[in-house]
Amino acid sequence: MNKQKIRKYQPFPEVGLADRQWPDRTITAAPVWCSVDLRDGNQSLPVPMSVEEKLEMFELLVEVGFTQIEVGFPSASETEFNFLRRLVDDGLIPDGVKVQVLVQAREHLIRRTFEAIDGVKNTIVHMYNSTSPLQRRITFGDASRQDIRQMAVDGATMVRELIPTVPSTDVELEYSPESFSDTELDFALEVCEAVMEVWRPTPDKPVILNLPATVEWTTPNVHADQIEWFCRNVRERDCVQVSLHTHNDRGTGIAATELGLLAGADRVEGTLFGNGERTGNLDIVVAALNMNSHGIETGLDFTNLPRIREVYERTTRMEVPERQPYAGELVFTAFSGSHQDAIKKGLDRRHSDIAGAKEESIKWGVPYLTIDPEDIGRSYEAIIRINSQSGKGGVAYILDREYGFDLPKTMHPQVGKQVYDLADELGRELNPAEVKDAFFQYFANVVKPLQVISYELEQETGQRGTVRCRAEVLLEEERRVIAGLGNGPINALVHALEEDGKKDFVLTDYRSHALRDGSSSDAAAYVQLKHDDGRLVWGAGIDPSIEMAGLQALVSAWNLLR
Incomplete structure (x- = not known):
């Protein structure tokens, strides 16, 4: 952005909370979670979900563990109204779940909303109106503070008067001063308390005051100051459940939520994977798993996150970005060599640490991995x-x-060098099968210029531990037989090569292991040779016979020295 363009913008005002307490606090418990996927999420989709897709999403949200789910804006359209009625009439709302309905502070919309919730066992009626100076000036045509306050009071009064019309429904009340994030704090408080005077909450039946960062105008610390100021100044705080509803316009919606919780909020609204208008709402998946990673139970179950992602992508036709925390395709992936080495060592160390111990007794600690991927x-x-x-x-x-x-x-x-040189040559990532193929091509069972066709081992009479190896080999396309004595098959083949004038090395290391459990498993062997000129080379052999695997490893290393 050039300098002239920048001049049209101005700094966001600070709260001036000199004795703020939130920086010294720690999140120790999860908030009440409310999913707004079926409202904020759905309204932001290029192609809104069908009724059947909404039903599948609702079932998923219940399965995850949400006990509060905003199911729509039933007074906005017949589609929204009919979806809620489908949930009610088909008995699809579990007893432990409260469905939340959104409505503007307008009489005819409130009346229609109460028609929609008739028969719901537990519901939250969420009323809102915009309060910010920008909204007052632009949306409401230079409306005054008093005009906006009266709009909220009139709406709250209508809600209170209609509650007796749904006697079988337990109605919880929520109010949002929309655009709280850029509303004068004293006015936001004034409007909220005016609504409270109408609704008369109690400690046993508190009101939800939702404080939306409808647009994320500033940094998360300022948002936290706003929330702490409100929590400290609202009257009858024990009759209020302070709720957060952040957006991600500046890319810090999650941080704003976490700092808002430190500032005293009790409840959080958000969506799966941050779906929502513009840059999206709070990603509840990330917020909850961040807490899990610090040992905090959240009441939400993301143990099968790939399935949750699959349902989300299919029903919303939105894609989870590859770098999306926890859920993205690449978030648990390391390409960097130093990162890979540290992760491998960390996983190996954890495996050895938990051997013989309860896994949960060993705290997670693997470089570059904030959580165990298997946990989700x-x-x-x-x-x-x-x-x-x-x-x-x-x-x-x-x-x-x-x-x-x-x-x-x-x-x-x-x-490693051979494989990543191959990746560099191809100009792309190698999949595991290609890594294995490269290992076999360059290191395992290498057959040129020397190949073992067959071999026989005989125990030498009177020489305990000494065997004779007689091997039929193919050397540069010529079949021949070589033989030698040694204290094992590999040592005997070394001496056979020496007898044939082909020994220009010293065997410096040998390892072997079974590839799978069971007698029918293949064996892998690895041999290191040091050439007379000082070069060190490893070769590998794979065979059902551990003896043949060792011989092939020796021959592979010998070939690689050529």
Whole structure:
């Protein structure tokens, strides 16, 4: 933005709360959660949800654990009205769930709303009107403070008078001074208290005063100051449930909510994955899982987040971004080599720490992972992915996690470099199958120029532990037989190569393991050779026979020295 354009904007005013308390507080308990997916979320969709899609979304929200769900604006259209009636008439609202209905502070809309809620067991009637100077000037044609206050009082009076018309319905009341975020605090308080005078809340039946950041005009700390000021100044605080409703215009809606809770709020409205007008509403998934990551129970169940995401994307036709916290495709993925190495070490350490102990007794602590992906239905499979920026630890992790190859640590650099050089050459990410193929192509069961066709082992008479290895090999397309003695098959083949004039190395390391449990599993073996010129090379062998796997690993390393 150029300098001349910037001059049209001005700083947002501060609250001036010198003795603010919220910075020294910590979130220790979850708020009351209210989903507004079926109202704020649905109204922002290019293609609104059908009735059947709304029903599926409602069922999902109940399954997640929401006990307060705003189901729509029933006075706004027949579609909204009929959806609520479908929920009521078909008995689809569980006893423990309160459905919330939104309505402007206008008489005919309030009357229609009460027609819609007739027969609902538990409901929240959520009345609102805009209060900010900008809305007073633009939307209401230079309306005065008194005009706006009277609008709220008249609406509240109508709501109170209509409650007896729905005797079988337990009605909870909510009021929002819409655009609270840019309303003068003293006026927002004045209007809210005027509504309270009409509704007469009690500690046993408090009123919900929802303080919307309808537009996010400023930084989260100023929002927290606004909320703390309101909580400290509203009368009969024990008769009020202060509610937050943040938007994400500046990209800090979640932070504003968290700081608002520190400032004294009791309740939060938001949507799954932040769906909502413009840049969206509060993402309740992130807010709740942030609390979970600090050991706070929230009452919301996101243990199968991939399924929740699938239903959301299908019913709303919106996509969860790849970098969306917790739910995005790439949020538990590391491409960087140093990150991959740290994650692998962290997971290995955790695995060893919980061996023989209760998992919940070992606190989570893995570099770069704020939570255990498995706790929300994500797998470890995509944590480490391979491209040209990947490192040795990432490749080793993929081979271990996906295919069971426990590469010796000193083998990691050699294999890692080859694989990420391949990714660089191709100019793209490699999937696990391609990583495995590269491992076999360059390191495992390498057959040129030397290949073991068959072998025989014989125990040497009178020489305990000594075996003779007689191997038929193919060397540069020529079949031949070599033989040697040693204190095991691999050592015997080393001596066979020496007898044939092909030993220009020293065997410096050997490891082996089964790839799967059970007698029919393949075995993996790894051999490191040091060439006479000082080069160190690892080779691998895979075979149902542990002996043959070891011989193939030796031959692979010998071939890689050529």
